[in-house]
Amino acid sequence: MKAIIYRDLGGPEVLQLLDRDLPTPGPGEVRVRVAVSGVNPTDWKTRSGTTRPKQFPEVTPHLDGAGTIDAVGEGVDRSRVGQRVWLFMAAAGRPTGTAAEFTVVPAERAVPLPDEAGFDIGASLGVPALTAHRALTVAEDGPRRLRPGALDGKVVLAAGGAGAVGHAVIQLARWAGATVISTISGPEKARLATSAGAHHVINYREGDPAAEIREIAPDGVDIIAEVALGANLALDLAVLRTRGTIATYANDGDKPVELNVPQNMMLNTRLQFLVLYTVGPEALTAAVDDVAAAVLAGALPVGEEHGLPLVRFPLDRTPDAHRAVESGAVGKVLVDVTA
Structure with a gap:
């Protein structure tokens, strides 16, 4: 699979597009084929070392995204395979985020996305x-x-x-x-x-x-x-x-x-x-549940007509996506990962 990685902290130029092995979900995890990855200020700040030292030898960035579950690990209901989901905190405490064709996350960080909500909405939720x-x-x-x-x-x-x-x-x-x-x-x-x-x-x-x-x-x-x-x-x-x-x-x-x-x-x-x-599991769980309810109610649309322009980049231009966020691009910066 194709993935964006960085091994050293620094500017957007440290980001590389490389081939990586397809990850296997472990117990309590799901593997998601990522359609759209969302970029947040925390992503470039983590990459640059502004907020914390690097935790892993190699990192695939981005906390947020949306896609489809294509495999599950032990202990996860197999009926979730094929489920459309939005992802949050994918790279928090883990080396692999959503800037890749596939990513593995704990099952609770993959939230069902209603059929009426597009992947753009899903990737714009999270942070x-x-x-x-x-x-x-x-x-x-x-x-x-x-x-x-x-x-x-x-x-x-x-x-x-x-x-x-x-x-x-x-x-x-x-x-x-x-x-x-x-x-x-x-x-x-x-x-x-x-x-x-x-x-x-x-x-x-x-x-x-x-x-x-x-x-x-x-x-x-x-x-x-x-x-x-x-x-x-x-x-x-x-x-x-x-x-x-x-x-x-x-x-x-x-x-x-x-x-x-x-x-x-x-x-x-x-x-x-x-x-x-550091918000704590109780507050985070409550937020996920309520945001999911708001999405189901159609209360969180995105796009120019809804007040949040979408600024898009293909996966191989992820460094440019980071530059856009760093420079204060108005709207939501998204990376299109797979069709």
């Missing part, structure tokens, strides 16, 4: 959707699970609603009944956030965004899903309600975070940092 779920379920007085009605009466602010996680925040929050506001940097991203389902979009570079948000939510925002904490914290605190939650999954721009302790004490701010690698 973005599970991260969004976590951001929306950490509030002190909010739900721990998402379903229609779970966020009724709540106001959610999706910072950077044109990004993959922000897009999933908008879709999941709207599916769960929240009023959704998204901050964006210009008209094109406003169009994308609106297409994703945001009720209101606010250009944070113009006018008085805090006043505009307060006009929509006079009592303040309940949950903020934050992508650039250092840059946006002042705005977040200006619009957060008392006992509100800021759930931050990134710090785009790397601006240092400076906390006004008395201000946060008076607000009783809940500041929740999150990353899927």
